[in-house]
Each structure stands twice: as structure tokens, then as C-alpha cells.
Amino acid sequence: MDKRLTVDHSHEEKPPAEFQPYDIGEYTLKAPLTSNKSGFSKWGFCWKGDTEFFIKEFLSPVYPDDSVELSAAMREKRIDECVRWFDSKSRIYNTIVQAQTGNLVVPISFFKYESRFYLVTQKVSESAMDFAVLNRFDMAHKLIVMKVLANSFARLAERNIVHADVKPDNLLIKQTNGGFFTMKIIDFDASYLADQPPEPDEVQGDTVYYAPETLLYIIGEPAHLSPKVDVFAMGIIFHQVLTGKMPVIKDEYDYIYEAVLSDDPPVLEPSLPPDYKRLLENMLQKDPKNRLSMQQVFDELVRLDTLRQAAEKAAPPPAVPPVQPAAAPAQAGFLNATDDDLW
Amino acid sequence: MWICSKCKRGNSDTVSVCSCGAQHMWVCATCETLNPYTVGICPICGARKPAPQEQQSWNPNMAGSMTGTQQAAPAPQVQAAPAPVPVSQSAAPVSRTAAPTPQAMTTAATAAPAGSSSELSEESEAAMRKRKRLRMGLIIANVALLAANVIGIIIVMR
Numbered sequence: 263m264d265k266r267l268t269v270d271h272s273h274e275e276k277p278p279a280e281f282q283p284y285d286i287g288e289y290t291l292k293a294p295l296t297s298n299k300s301g302f303s304k305w306g307f308c309w310k311g312d313t314e315f316f317i318k319e320f321l322s323p324v325y326p327d328d329s330v331e332l333s334a335a336m337r338e339k340r341i342d343e344c345v346r347w348f349d350s351k352s353r354i355y356n357t358i359v360q361a362q363t364g365n366l367v368v369p370i371s372f373f374k375y376e377s378r379f380y381l382v383t384q385k386v387s388e389s390a391m392d393f394a395v396l397n398r399f400d401m402a403h404k405l406i407v408m409k410v411l412a413n414s415f416a417r418l419a420e421r422n423i424v425h426a427d428v429k430p431d432n433l434l435i436k437q438t439n440g441g442f443f444t445m446k447i448i449d450f451d452a453s454y455l456a457d458q459p460p461e462p463d464e465v466q467g468d469t470v471y472y473a474p475e476t477l478l479y480i481i482g483e484p485a486h487l488s489p490k491v492d493v494f495a496m497g498i499i500f501h502q503v504l505t506g507k508m509p510v511i512k513d514e515y516d517y518i519y520e521a522v523l524s525d526d527p528p529v530l531e532p533s534l535p536p537d538y539k540r541l542l543e544n545m546l547q548k549d550p551k552n553r554l555s556m557q558q559v560f561d562e563l564v565r566l567d568t569l570r571q572a573a574e575k576a577a578p579p580p581a582v583p584p585v586q587p588a589a590a591p592a593q594a595g596f597l598n599a600t601d602d603d604l605w
Numbered sequence: 606m607w608i609c610s611k612c613k614r615g616n617s618d619t620v621s622v623c624s625c626g627a628q629h630m631w632v633c634a635t636c637e638t639l640n641p642y643t644v645g646i647c648p649i650c651g652a653r654k655p656a657p658q659e660q661q662s663w664n665p666n667m668a669g670s671m672t673g674t675q676q677a678a679p680a681p682q683v684q685a686a687p688a689p690v691p692v693s694q695s696a697a698p699v700s701r702t703a704a705p706t707p708q709a710m711t712t713a714a715t716a717a718p719a720g721s722s723s724e725l726s727e728e729s730e731a732a733m734r735k736r737k738r739l740r741m742g743l744i745i746a747n748v749a750l751l752a753a754n755v756i757g758i759i760i761v762m763r
């Protein structure tokens with residue numbers, strides 16, 4: 263017999279003290295869902311056995327249950343919409359699961375419960391990419407961070423997936439064994455398959471990291487959306503990883519895509535070595551056809567890392583200066599780069 | 606030689622995908638990238654593939670949720686999943702009649718972890734079996750490949 267409690271959505275915003283845990287399918291919610299920082303869903307954490315998961319409740323579509331007064335035709339139409347939406351989301355989620363590189367936080371379960379749709383993923387406790395922390399990495403480790411990202415996005419691109427919301431908030435930095443760091447990629451809410459882009463008015467993402475063609479597509483100009491959209495965003499991210507700063511655009515522009523569309527590309531940090539500068543320029547090309555693919559980006563990072571290692575062997579860097587006491591002791595070996603070590 | 610965690614068949618080290626479709630991989634402890642079993646050095650960070658008894662358990666959908674280091678062999682990786690199932694094809698006919706129950710995740714429990722027992726000389730048979738059972742339990746409880754999941758749930762719509 264079905265033991266689940268009735269989900270009363272009108273009571274979800276109660277203070278935690280009054281919150282009554284309830285089940286969503288096989289998962290138990292012990293605290294209310296929130297819509298904090300999320301326009302299209304409510305989210306929270308749920309439990310299954312001893313494991314805590316992240317759960318997202320989609321605000322739409324809503325499946326018409328019996329309590330909804332609808333004509334048969336209207337009910338049929340609403341159901342059709344739900345099936346189509348679920349079908350399309352499932353296809354994307356399935357493909358993401360298949361692209362798993364170890365560093366994608368992929369969907370675990372996607373299902374309908376009562377009249378709502380839910381997505382469950384691993385609970386990730388890591389924090390968003392912090393360029394102040396990254397700035398303390400030496401070049402070897404910045405390259406690992408960039409390679410992890412490029413590898414994961416190349417595997418997504420291989421399967422024609424556009425993440426479409428590449429930004430620091432969705433790239434989590436995680437400390438691993440031995441004080442190393444890696445990246446975890448989250449939030450595939452905005453994602454689409456390149457051959458099935460969303461309608462122009464349904465494109466999501468962060469305008470700061472928009473590719474030029476995304477903007478063209480939204481305003482109805484001829485534009486083809488592809489995984490190169492993520493390459494552009496990653497070009498901006500890599501600039502931040504390498505320099506701690508955004509590329510510089512003129513005051514008359516609000517966004518980098520704007521400057522690029524005006525053939526007035528952003529100015530990259532002058533201290534960037536030529537190879538790195540060229541890589542970023544090739545990631546920030548206006549025309550996606552001229553922009554590197556994520557696999558090409560990865561291959562170039564591998565090449566640059568090989569060069570770096572060879573140079574290091576030929577001329578070993580001077581003894582590493584002692585770590586300042588203020589630096590995090592556990593990661594001292596990793597985070598003791600000085601500016602001079604960076605290139 | 607590695608033993609497929611799904612169908613228990615032995616496979617040559619030169620192949621990373623079993624004839625049943627399951628992939629065999631190891632997870633890098635430094636950057637947590639999944640690498641094919643045949644790759645000895647992580648192409649991302651240069652870390653060496655650990656010896657089988659040092660490899661960390663990996664929960665296919667749990668990026669970064671590596672647990673203890675004493676697992677005998679990597680848990681099954683993201684399987685060479687079947688081509689995405691167009692849900693509507695299977696779901697549509699069912700959807701209007703099926704009872705609105707939560708999805709069944711049990712169908713996803715196809716991934717049974719197993720190590721190559723020949724590599725486990727230091728561990729008693731019984732302890733290993735217990736560990737395997739525990740891990741299988743964990744995987745069955747927590748992990749469902751979405752592909753399997755979608756087939757399992759078939760969008761339970763009334």
C-alpha cells in the first residue's frame with residue numbers, strides 16, 4: 263500500500279520547526295524545498311536510506327491530476343505536453359549520464375510524483391569556483407583544472423550536448439586526496455542537444471558568459487547553436503583561472519558577447535604568455551566555425567603542459583620559497599605558487 | 606585480464622568494454638577522472654593507475670563520491686548504456702493507464718560490483734563476499750543509471 267504522505271505544496275514555506283517530513287517517491291524530504299536562486303524550480307535535499315541527495319522540483323509542467331477540472335480534450339493536451347517535455351528532458355539526461363567523465367554531477371533519477379516532476383542528483387557540498395583560491399595555484403595545477411574542464415566538456419560535446427550555463431557557480435572546486443583539487447560540473451537545467459535547441463525565448467544561461475551566437479539566436483538572427491557555445495564561455499572562465507580577472511571590454515559594452523559582435527574583442531591580460539593568449543583568442547572567436555572545439559582546447563592544454571614540464575626539466579625552478587604561515591597548511595605544497603611561478 | 610562487474614566474464618586487458626556493454630574503468634585519485642582500464646597514466650593529471658587493491662570504489666552517478674580506498678576493484682563505471690530510450694515510445698501507451706506510483710529504481714540494479722578475485726589473495730573469500738554484498742546493496746539503493754531508470758519508470762502517468 264502506498265504510505266506516502268500527501269504533498270501539500272501550499273505548506274512548503276513553513277518555518278523548519280513546523281515542517282513535517284514527507285516522501286517524494288522513494289525519497290524523504292526532511293526540510294522544505296526552497297526557490298532560492300532558482301527561477302524554474304524549487305530545490306532541497308532528500309534522503310534515501312542513509313544517503314542524502316539533491317532534489318529539484320520543476321515548477322512546470324504540472325501534470326493534470328484528477329482534482330483539476332479540465333475538459334477531456336484539454337486534459338489530453340496537457341498530458342501530451344508533459345510527455346513531450348519529459349521525453350525531451352530524459353533524452354538530454356540520458357546522454358549526459360553516458361558522457362560521464364567522473365567530474366560531471368549527473369542525474370540519478372528523473373521522475374513524476376503526483377502532479378510534479380523531480381530530478382535527483384548527488385548532493386555536492388563543494389563550493390563554486392573561487393578565483394581567489396585558484397590564483398594561489400601554480401601553473402601545473404591550473405592546467406589540471408583546465409584540463410579537467412576541457413575533458414568533461416569535450417565528452418559532452420562529443421554527444422552534442424550544450425551545457426549552456428557555464429559560469430563559476432556551476433563549476434565547483436573540490437579538494438581530493440593529497441590536497442589536490444579537481445572540478446565538478448553541475449546544473450544541466452539549461453542544457454540542450456545541439457540539434458534540438460530551445461525556442462529563442464526559452465534560452466537560459468548567464469549573459470556574462472553568453473556566446474555571440476546565443477544572443478543572435480535569441481533575437482531571431484540566423485545563428486547555429488552548438489557545443490561551441492560552451493567553448494566561448496570557457497574561454498572567459500580560463501582567462502579568470504589564469505589571471506583572476508575578466509577580459510577587459512570597453513565601457514560602452516555591458517557584456518563580452520556584445521564587444522565581440524561589434525568586432526571589438528575584449529583585451530586579454532597582457533602578461534599572458536603568447537601560447538595561452540592565442541588559446542584564449544581562439545576560444546573567444548566570434549564565428550563558432552573559427553572557434554576551437556573543446557577537444558582542440560583539451561589537446562592544446564596537453565601540449566602546453568608538456569612544454570611546461572619539459573621547460574621545468576631543462577631548468578628546474580629555484581627552490582620553492584617557504585610557505586607563509588597564513589597559507590592553508592594541508593594544501594601548502596599545492597598552493598604556494600608565487601606570481602613568478604605561474605608561467 | 607579483468608572480470609566484468611556486470612556479467613562476470615573475463616576480459617582481456619586490451620579491451621575496456623565488455624561484450625555485454627559494461628565499461629571497465631579506474632578513477633584517478635587526484636583529479637577523479639574516469640580512465641579506461643588500459644590507460645596506465647591519467648591523461649589529465651599524470652597520476653599513475655593504482656594497483657587493483659588500492660583502487661577506489663566508484664559510484665557511477667556520484668561524481669566525487671569516492672569512498673574508502675580499500676575496495677578491491679572499481680565499481681562498475683558508467684555503463685555503455687543503451688541508446689537513449691525515447692520515453693514517449695515506450696511510455697505513451699502505458700502512461701495513460703499506469704497507476705501514479707513512484708518510479709521503480711530496482712530495474713537499474715544491473716550493476717553488480719565485483720573484483721578480480723585472483724587479485725585479492727590477501728582478503729578472505731568470506732570477507733570479500735560480504736564486502737561485495739554491501740557494495741551491491743549500496744549501489745542498488747543509491748544508484749540508478751538514468752537509462753535503466755527511464756525504462757523502469759516509464760513515466761508513470763495515469
Ligand SMILES: [Zn+2]
Pocket residue numbers: 609610611612613614623624625626627
Ligand atoms: Zn560483461
Ligand SMILES: [Zn+2]
Pocket residue numbers: 633634635636637638647648649650651652
Ligand atoms: Zn588524474
